[in-house]
Amino acid sequence: MDRSYLFAPGHNEKLLGRVFDAGTDAVMLDLEDSVPPDAKRPARAMVADVLGDCAAWVRINAVGTELVAADLEAIAGLAVGIRIPKVESPADVHWVRERVPDTPLICAIESARGLIAAHEIAPSTE
Numbered sequence: 001m002d003r004s005y006l007f008a009p010g011h012n013e014k015l016l017g018r019v020f021d022a023g024t025d026a027v028m029l030d031l032e033d034s035v036p037p038d039a040k041r042p043a044r045a046m047v048a049d050v051l052g053d054c055a056a057w058v059r060i061n062a063v064g065t066e067l068v069a070a071d072l073e074a075i076a077g078l079a080v081g082i083r084i085p086k087v088e089s090p091a092d093v094h095w096v097r098e099r100v101p102d103t104p105l106i107c108a109i110e111s112a113r114g115l116i117a118a119h120e121i122a123p124s125t126e
């Protein structure tokens with residue numbers, strides 16, 4: 001696991017051009033909270049394009065949203081790894097794992113429900 005991740009919003013062309021030169025351990029391209037709803041589709045295309053030339057992780061939208069399947073379809077096989085936000089159960093992880101079986105995953109626990117289930121979520125990332 002990398003020591004630090006520099007996040008860049010997937011819809012910001014200026015930052016996507018600079019983030020890889022900042023000297024961080026790893027880059028995390030964001031398709032989730034830093035991307036406004038009307039920029040989600042272009043952000044996916046921009047991130048997929050960047051991943052063709054540069055190695056990076058991608059933070060997808062939360063499992064259960066209408067956006068996540070399109071995120072995974074756009075970046076599957078291109079991202080170094082995927083950060084799953086708002087994970088609340090092993091089922092969230094399994095849903096992603098079924099679609100990207102060989103991709104490293106990081107689970108973000110962001111709620112009390114996720115924290116209570118953390119001991120069940122952790123082994124599901126393997």
